[in-house]
Amino acid sequence: MPLQMKLSAITLDCPDPLALAAFYQQATGLELHPRSNADFAGLDCEDEVFIGFQRVDGYRAPRWPEQTVPQQLHMCFKVEQDLDEVEVRLLELGAGKPDHQPHGARARVLTDPVGHPFCIVEEAD
Structure with a gap:
């Protein structure tokens, strides 16, 4: 029997999480997660997949x-x-x-x- 798993988040590496979150926020209309910061930002998709953006040095x-x-x-x-x-x-x-x-x-x-x-x-x- 297969596991009953549901995708809940996708996270992208990037040099500036808030800037990349702003691009996708403007593109999709999704809301910025309230705990977003300079190292990790995210967009809330209600009952859908959360989109995260994490800072990576040397990206x-x-x-x-x-x-x-x-x-x-x-x-x-x-x-x-x-x-x-x-x-x-x-x-x-x-x-x-x-x-x-x-x-x-x-x-x-x-x-x-x-x-x-x-x-x-x-x-x-």
């Missing part, structure tokens, strides 16, 4: 799609709005857009301000 950004510095983690976010509009807003917030886009028109690969790749995926009709 090196992932190199996607290369693996010279592995990506460490890849998150995907479903979006209900127009994918082009969401992409533009995320780029304004500080996201990057790699040249390599393997998913076609219904998804985009972006990178957060410290290099973690993530996807925005058009919500299926």
